[in-house]
Structure formats: structure tokens, C-alpha cells
Amino acid sequence: MDVEQVGLRPWGDGDFWLLERLNSPEMTEHLGGPESEAQLVARHRRYVELGRGCMYRVESAGSGETVGSIGFWEREWREESVWETGWGVLPEFQGRGLAALAARAVVEVARADGRHRYLHAFPSVGHHASNSVCRKAGFTLLGEVEFEYPKGHWAASHDWRVDLAG
16 A cells, blocks of 8 residues: 655745645634635735744645645743644545644654754644544644633643653
């Protein structure tokens, strides 16, 4: 059986279409719902201009097709600077393990950066697919937390962490 691989391409000006595709009600169900056009434009600018960390377009290494996005960025968590990660895989590519492959790749990029010891992911407790991605990508579940995303929207989330030093 062939094992599918992914490639990470730094987010560019031409990737706005991917944000639009990832902004459907189904794709944002666990993220507070779709964003407005203005919010998407602002998000795209943040992705392009991210100072610490990087957003990526995820491609299938075999076909070169764009399958989703992933990235990591700096945040303060429990009085410590850490990396946070998040991802989305387009519906037609879900269920093939691509998000876990992309998450493993992002772990290696964050590890090579050397700036922070930990990379965290905070999927909502009810988002079984993203929690499964964390497990498959080698994250350790630290427990349930109240997490704010988007701003003003608190949800029960799992705090998953990878120790980048180990």
C-alpha cells in the first residue's frame, strides 16, 4: 500500500482562495462559525506577515494538489511563551491521514526553529477528528481547559502538547 505524503508551502499572497474554502459552516463548526469577508482578509494578511512562526498551504506530495492549511504561531500560555498550531483539511481530502502528516511536519519545523520548548494544540473537546490528529501526530494530552477562540468565545478544549526538546 502506498503511503501518502504531504509538503508544506509557506503561505503566500495567492492563497486567499484556500481561506475562503476553509471558511464553510462545516469547516468552522468547532471554531465559532464562518468569518466575514473582512475577517478573512485580515486573517490572510496575518498569515502572510506572520513574524514568529509560519502558516503553510499543505500539498499532497504525490499530486501537488492543495489539501489544506497548517501553521504555528507564538502565544502566551500559562505564563510561558509557546508555539500554538492549528490546521484544516478540505472536505474532499479528509479521512486520509493528511492532517496528522502535516502536524508531524510542523512539529519538525517548530523543533528546528529552536525558539520555544513546547508546541500546543487546543481542539475543542467535541472535535473528535482534530483530537485524533493530535494523538496520531505524537502530541500528549495534558487535560481539558477553557480556551478562548475566537475572541470572546470560550469553549471546553483539550490541551495537547509536544515537547520540542525531546
